Amino acid sequence: MFLLIFFSKRFLPLVSLAGGFVLASQVWAADKPPPAPNGIERPEGYQDWRPIGVSHRSDKNSLRIIVGNDIAVQAARAGKTNPWPDGTILGKLVWEDRVHENWAAATVPGKLVHTEFMIRDARKYAGTKGWGFARWLGDEQKPYGKDATFANECAECHTAAKDTDHVFTRPVSLP
Numbered sequence: 001m002f003l004l005i006f007f008s009k010r011f012l013p014l015v016s017l018a019g020g021f022v023l024a025s026q027v028w029a030a031d032k033p034p035p036a037p038n039g040i041e042r043p044e045g046y047q048d049w050r051p052i053g054v055s056h057r058s059d060k061n062s063l064r065i066i067v068g069n070d071i072a073v074q075a076a077r078a079g080k081t082n083p084w085p086d087g088t089i090l091g092k093l094v095w096e097d098r099v100h101e102n103w104a105a106a107t108v109p110g111k112l113v114h115t116e117f118m119i120r121d122a123r124k125y126a127g128t129k130g131w132g133f134a135r136w137l138g139d140e141q142k143p144y145g146k147d148a149t150f151a152n153e154c155a156e157c158h159t160a161a162k163d164t165d166h167v168f169t170r171p172v173s174l175p
């Protein structure tokens with residue numbers, strides 16, 4: 001009896017700490033969207049990645065920021081992007097154009113259209129030009145594509161940028 005009280009008192013904080021971790025990881029797991037139909041998971045921590053470029057599409061009326069993981073950012077800053085190194089992940093985050101409520105001439109991000117990613121692994125993704133492609137739609141982050149073949153559509157259009165390793169973005173100047 002004494003032992004039991006002794007142990008439970010001693011370990012109660014630890015037990016509740018562990019419980020907290022389990023709970024926190026379950027909440028996190030629920031927030032994570034399902035993988036794309038080709039099995040690619042949405043990269044963790046992309047919200048904290050650094051910028052490589054920005055763009056505006058006048059045909060789609062949307063604003064985009066192109067961000068990268070550490071390997072991508074290092075390569076971009078060093079100008080070593082043709083080819084991009086294995087392990088590079090480029091993310092493109094797209095929002096609808098919105099007029100700023102206090103300044104009509106300012107176009108700012110509206111509704112989230114999608115998040116999409118290109119993961120560099122020359123061997124694993126040899127079938128799609130050395131890049132793993134995946135996209136998640138809207139605030140719900142619903143995986144895009146009926147089946148794994150959706151990635152061919154991505155890779156084919158990116159062929160227009162084949163001279164720059166199938167990447168359209170030119171890293172911005174950051175003196």
Ligand code: HEC
Pocket residue numbers: 054055056057064066090091092116117118133134135144150151153154155157158161166167168169170
């Ligand atoms: C019809 C052409 C087209 C298709 C299809 C397409 N893209 Fe792109 N993608 C572009 C263009 C053009 C850019 C650069 C302009 C911009 O920033 O939007 C781009 C940029 C990107 C970027 C930023 C890196 C870069 O190349 O500049 C990522 C990441 C990306 N696309 C992922 C995807 C994924 C994933 C798919 C498929 C689900 C896809 N793309 C399908 C035309 C396309």
